[in-house]
Amino acid sequence: MSGERLLEVTGLKMYHVIRKGLFGGKFYIKAVDNVDLTLDRGEALAIIGESGSGKTTLGKTILRLYEPLDGKIIFDGRDVTHIRRGELKKYRRETGFVQQDPYGALPPFMSIRQILEEPLKIHKIGTKEERLEKVYKALEEVRLTPVEDFINKYPHMLSGGQQQRVVIARSIITDPKLVIADEPVSMLDASVRVEILRLMESIQKKYKLGIIYISHDLSTTKYFSSRINIMYAGKLVEGGPTREVIYNPIHPYTRYLINALPDPDANNRFVKRDVPPGEPPSLINPPTGCRFYPRCPLFIKGLCDVKEPGYTYVNENHWVKCWYYEENR
Amino acid sequence: MSMHLEVENLYLYYKTLKGIVKAVDGVSFQLKRGEAMALIGESGCGKSSLSRAILRLLPRNTYKYEGVIKLDGENVMEYSDEKFRRDIRWVKISYVPQAAMNALNPVIKVGDQIAEPLIIHTNTSKEEALEKAAKMLDIVNIPADFINRYPFELSGGMRQRVAIAMALVTDPELVIMDEPTSALDVLTQANIMNEMKDIRKKMNLTLIYITHDISVSSELADKVAVMYAGEIVEFSDAESFFKEPSHPYSKLLLYSVPTLRVDREPIYIKGQPPSLIDPPTGCRFKDRCPYRFEKCEEKPPTVSTNGGFAKCWLLEKR
Numbered sequence: 219m220s221g222e223r224l225l226e227v228t229g230l231k232m233y234h235v236i237r238k239g240l241f242g243g244k245f246y247i248k249a250v251d252n253v254d255l256t257l258d259r260g261e262a263l264a265i266i267g268e269s270g271s272g273k274t275t276l277g278k279t280i281l282r283l284y285e286p287l288d289g290k291i292i293f294d295g296r297d298v299t300h301i302r303r304g305e306l307k308k309y310r311r312e313t314g315f316v317q318q319d320p321y322g323a324l325p326p327f328m329s330i331r332q333i334l335e336e337p338l339k340i341h342k343i344g345t346k347e348e349r350l351e352k353v354y355k356a357l358e359e360v361r362l363t364p365v366e367d368f369i370n371k372y373p374h375m376l377s378g379g380q381q382q383r384v385v386i387a388r389s390i391i392t393d394p395k396l397v398i399a400d401e402p403v404s405m406l407d408a409s410v411r412v413e414i415l416r417l418m419e420s421i422q423k424k425y426k427l428g429i430i431y432i433s434h435d436l437s438t439t440k441y442f443s444s445r446i447n448i449m450y451a452g453k454l455v456e457g458g459p460t461r462e463v464i465y466n467p468i469h470p471y472t473r474y475l476i477n478a479l480p481d482p483d484a485n486n487r488f489v490k491r492d493v494p495p496g497e498p499p500s501l502i503n504p505p506t507g508c509r510f511y512p513r514c515p516l517f518i519k520g521l522c523d524v525k526e527p528g529y530t531y532v533n534e535n536h537w538v539k540c541w542y543y544e545e546n547r
Numbered sequence: 548m549s550m551h552l553e554v555e556n557l558y559l560y561y562k563t564l565k566g567i568v569k570a571v572d573g574v575s576f577q578l579k580r581g582e583a584m585a586l587i588g589e590s591g592c593g594k595s596s597l598s599r600a601i602l603r604l605l606p607r608n609t610y611k612y613e614g615v616i617k618l619d620g621e622n623v624m625e626y627s628d629e630k631f632r633r634d635i636r637w638v639k640i641s642y643v644p645q646a647a648m649n650a651l652n653p654v655i656k657v658g659d660q661i662a663e664p665l666i667i668h669t670n671t672s673k674e675e676a677l678e679k680a681a682k683m684l685d686i687v688n689i690p691a692d693f694i695n696r697y698p699f700e701l702s703g704g705m706r707q708r709v710a711i712a713m714a715l716v717t718d719p720e721l722v723i724m725d726e727p728t729s730a731l732d733v734l735t736q737a738n739i740m741n742e743m744k745d746i747r748k749k750m751n752l753t754l755i756y757i758t759h760d761i762s763v764s765s766e767l768a769d770k771v772a773v774m775y776a777g778e779i780v781e782f783s784d785a786e787s788f789f790k791e792p793s794h795p796y797s798k799l800l801l802y803s804v805p806t807l808r809v810d811r812e813p814i815y816i817k818g819q820p821p822s823l824i825d826p827p828t829g830c831r832f833k834d835r836c837p838y839r840f841e842k843c844e845e846k847p848p849t850v851s852t853n854g855g856f857a858k859c860w861l862l863e864k865r
């Protein structure tokens with residue numbers, strides 16, 4: 219895994235500020251708290267976590283749609299953590315975003331052509347003819363063909379899967395080097411999910427695109443990304459090559475996540491799944507130390523609830539943040 | 548053993564500006580008491596409509612509603628609306644609607660909310676109903692002190708449990724659950740499924756359980772019904788179904804599931820389901836079916852299989 223580094227994120231923090239009541243105090247939702255990650259050119263990395271674990275916030279912070287509170291984002295050798303104006307605009311052009319929920323992602327009163335032309339206009343790319351050519355190419359790339367059938371349609375005339383292809387086309391129209399796809403298929407039927415993921419995979423390979431694929435669904439990532447990171451309550455807790463993490467999970471949370479997921483099997487109805495009770499903590503006042511400790515059966519009193527676990531390497535590429543593993547390996 | 552629920556040639560059509568929507572188009576199946584059936588299929592194929600048809604919860608624009616629905620051999624379709632409301636809906640057949648957890652009344656306490664169906668649909672006093680509600684909380688694994696809380700104070704998983712408790716509080720015989728866990732996290736979903744495995748046994752429930760997630764369907768199903776474009780194209784016992792379904796659509800649907808423990812590259816089904824206003828003649832799946840041949844232009848026969856039945860020309864016995 220020694221490709222060319224595209225993205226290097228260290229110690230990234232992003233807290234949402236909320237105010238309770240008219241005169242109430244400020245609260246911080248610690249949605250992304252001290253996250254490190256790397257991505258090589260042309261690599262597909264998955265971030266897996268339950269809803270509310272901070273995945274969207276992480277993606278948007280990396281894309282600088284949110285201002286980081288702390289940490290560093292190095293993209294293509296440049297520090298983009300706090301860039302502004304011209305530099306930020308350039309960064310926007312080099313990155314693409316497939317946002318969660320295709321049904322809300324496209325402006326309803328714009329035609330597909332207008333939707334795809336807009337980023338090109340914003341970035342003053344090409345002449346009118348060249349832009350149209352790019353729109354055609356992008357639609358062909360996502361296989362909305364014959365293009366003439368789609369280009370003048372409005373989003374509501376398309377199925378969910380077709381809308382999602384338009385969102386993908388828009389995310390690649392400026393030839394970015396990095397695309398962050400936030401739950402790109404979770405709103406779609408299983409029968410179309412695989413089709414869209416295959417499509418993204420082929421575009422990624424063809425253009426050596428770096429993709430961060432955000433999802434709550436571990437089983438799809440197995441087929442569509444080479445590495446995964448597991449996120450729990452604002453922190454990454456385990457990471458490594460996809461198969462390695464799925465077949466040899468170390469962190470108790472990762473193990474439960476895998477236990478919880480059924481494969482189609484008629485025997486499932488006779489067995490219960492081994493999962494911890496309870497739900498993820500509030501991110502306003504998350505548990506000290508390891509954020510999973512209130513639900514963890516391996517919890518070491520006086521350690522897990524006091525001190526945050528650091529990196530422990532299972533092997534060269536597979537790491538975990540867990541005191542139990544660190545102490546008992 | 549005699550059947551608990553028998554559905555025969557059930558129809559529910561809606562009238563719209565664009566035409567008649569054939570959401571439930573001649574559906575038949577049977578369940579024994581205590582059996583759980585998973586109803587699976589792509590979005591818009593008519594799953595929720597089928598549940599509404601069984602519950603006689605008909606929208607204003609209903610165009611056609613007919614068929615036979617027998618409970619313990621008694622055709623309840625013949626009941627007047629009044630009698631159906633008094634004796635059947637919420638009393639014998641209960642319902643957890645799609646997105647129920649977001650439809651709780653925000654200004655009513657959890658306990659009162661669970662007690663409500665008992666007070667409205669059966670002659671139960673308020674005290675008795677609240678007592679029952681407290682028991683239900685325990686059954687669905689909600690801490691007792693939540694009885695006085697409001698829905699907004701609850702997590703998604705807890706709110707979904709409240710919706711389930713509301714459906715169970717009247718001691719129904721048959722419960723229809725529409726996508727009960729699809730909006731929830733994986734661990735919460737697994738917890739609720741664990742609970743349902745106990746509850747269905749404890750209460751001897753016959754269950755119709757709607758989901759678009761085939762993996763999750765196997766968590767409860769004794770029987771699997773696959774719906775496509777308003778029709779049940781395959782009905783099978785779970786063993787045969789998950790080993791090898793009979794209908795081409797079921798096969799593709801099952802193989803489109805990415806599996807976690809086994810390595811099997813998932814496939815996808817080309818195209819999309821047809822419009823229910825103007826469904827294709829003959830086999831409704833023919834435009835997407837890799838096995839299509841001449842005969843498929845005509846309506847396929849219902850052929851009995853090892854596990855139940857399937858509607859496909861390929862299965863025709865010669």
Ligand SMILES: Nc1ncnc2c1ncn2[C@@H]1O[C@H](COP(=O)(O)OP(=O)(O)OP(=O)(O)O)[C@@H](O)[C@H]1O
Nearest residue numbers: 561563568570589590591592593594595596606823
């Ligand atoms: N009241 C109504 N009037 C007109 N058409 C309707 C009405 N309710 C549902 N439909 C249509 O009937 C068809 C079946 O809808 P239904 O809600 O039963 O599908 P479903 O299988 O439950 O889908 P999903 O998985 O998305 O919940 C769809 O085409 C839908 O648009």
Ligand SMILES: Nc1ncnc2c1ncn2[C@@H]1O[C@H](COP(=O)(O)OP(=O)(O)O)[C@@H](O)[C@H]1O
Nearest residue numbers: 234247249268269270271272273274275276501
């Ligand atoms: N714009 C926002 N303002 C305030 N809180 C937010 C905002 N966006 C997300 N949050 C909160 O931050 C936490 C993480 O959310 P999110 O990043 O959307 O997680 P995920 O994508 O994993 O579901 C949640 O508690 C969520 O409610």
Ligand code: SF4
Nearest residue numbers: 508514522540541542
């Ligand atoms: S650090 Fe401690 S509490 Fe956290 S997962 Fe490991 S053993 Fe459990």
Ligand code: SF4
Nearest residue numbers: 830833836843859860
């Ligand atoms: S009847 Fe024909 S088109 Fe329909 S599923 Fe069978 S083979 Fe395919």
Ligand SMILES: [Mg+2]
Nearest residue numbers: 273274318400
């Ligand atoms: Mg999100």
Ligand SMILES: [Mg+2]
Nearest residue numbers: 594595596645
């Ligand atoms: Mg539905």
